[in-house]
Amino acid sequence: MRAVVFAYHDVGVNCLQALLDAGIQVDLVLTHHDDPHENIWFGSVARLCEEKQIPYIQPSASELLSLTPKLQALAPDYLFSFYYRYMIPADILSCARIAALNMHGSLLPKYRGRAPVNWAILHGESETGASLHIMEAKPDAGDIVGQVAVTIGPDETATDVFAKVSKAAVAVLKSVLPQLIQGQVPRKPNLLSEGSYFGGRKPEDGRIHWAQTAQQVHNLVRAVAPPYPGAFTDFQGQTRIVAKTHLGGPFPQGLNLQTPGVQVVDNRVFGICGDQRALEILEWYPANKTS
Structure with missing residues (x-):
C-alpha cells in the first residue's frame, strides 16, 4: 500500500511513524513551516521525514491546488491527514485510489472544526478522544472509520489531554490499519446533527x-x-x-x-x-x- 501524508504536530509525527511501522510506503509528505510567532512545543514532521529519507514539501495553502497533477501522478492508495492545518481541496482528495482519511482530535460528531481539545475542556467535558474519518469537502463531516475515547480530569490542561489524544490517535490508526492494508475501509455514519462545529481560537x-x-x-x-x-x-x-x-x-x-x-x-x-x-x-x- 502506498500513501501521501499531510501531517503536522505530535499527532502527525506519531501517526506517520505508525504508517511506516506497518509497512505503508509513504511517497510524499506535506507539512508546514513552523510559525516563528508560535510556541513550538511539539514534534517535527519535517525532521522525521529527514531522518527516514521521505520526500516532503511545505506548501502554502494557496499552493495546494496546483499540486493536484503531482499527486495524481503518484496515484496513492490512501491520502492521510494528521493534524494538517489547511483545508485540502476536493480535487486532491480524489487522487486517493481507495480513500482519503483524516485524524480529528475529538469524538466525532462532537467538536468538529478547530482546536477540538481546547473547546472540549472549555465546555467542561469529562471525555474526548480521536476519530479517523473519511475526508470530504466539508470539514470533519465524512463517515467515521475508527474512534478511541480518553478521559478529561477535572484539573487537566489542554496539554495534558492533548498528550492522551495523541496516543489515542495512534491507537485508532493501528486498530484499523490491518483492514486498510487489505483495501477495506470500515465506516459508520458521522451524525452531524448530534454535534457542533467550532472555529479557531485567538489569544x-x-x-x-x-x-x-x-x-x-x-x-x-x-x-x-x-x-x-x-x-x-x-x-x-x-x-x-x-x-x-x-x-x-x-x-x-x-x-x-x-x-x-x-x-x-x-x-x-x-x-x-x-x-x-x-x-x-x-x-x-x-x-x-x-x-
Whole structure:
C-alpha cells in the first residue's frame, strides 16, 4: 500500500511513524513551516521525514491546488491527514485510489472544526478522544472509520489531554490499519446533527470574565494554559497570565464573595466569580514576561 501524508504536530509525527511501522510506503509528505510567532512545543514532521529519507514539501495553502497533477501522478492508495492545518481541496482528495482519511482530535460528531481539545475542556467535558474519518469537502463531516475515547480530569490542561489524544490517535490508526492494508475501509455514519462545529481560537479569547461561574473560569484557564497563550486578567494596572487555578478550597474568611474580580488575602491570590464562588490562583505572572 502506498500513501501521501499531510501531517503536522505530535499527532502527525506519531501517526506517520505508525504508517511506516506497518509497512505503508509513504511517497510524499506535506507539512508546514513552523510559525516563528508560535510556541513550538511539539514534534517535527519535517525532521522525521529527514531522518527516514521521505520526500516532503511545505506548501502554502494557496499552493495546494496546483499540486493536484503531482499527486495524481503518484496515484496513492490512501491520502492521510494528521493534524494538517489547511483545508485540502476536493480535487486532491480524489487522487486517493481507495480513500482519503483524516485524524480529528475529538469524538466525532462532537467538536468538529478547530482546536477540538481546547473547546472540549472549555465546555467542561469529562471525555474526548480521536476519530479517523473519511475526508470530504466539508470539514470533519465524512463517515467515521475508527474512534478511541480518553478521559478529561477535572484539573487537566489542554496539554495534558492533548498528550492522551495523541496516543489515542495512534491507537485508532493501528486498530484499523490491518483492514486498510487489505483495501477495506470500515465506516459508520458521522451524525452531524448530534454535534457542533467550532472555529479557531485567538489569544484575546483567553480574557477572564469574572462574572462567569468559578467552574467556567477554571475551565478556561485549563483550556488555554501555557504553552497555549493563556487565560489573562488585569490587576493593578498590569495584564497577568493566569496559568493554574484551584476550585476546592479551603478559602480564608476574609474573602469578599460579593465583588467579582481578583483579591489578595493572607498573601494568597483568589478570583471571585459571578456565582459568588472563589477559586485560588496558584500560578500567574506578567503577560510581558520574557522567560
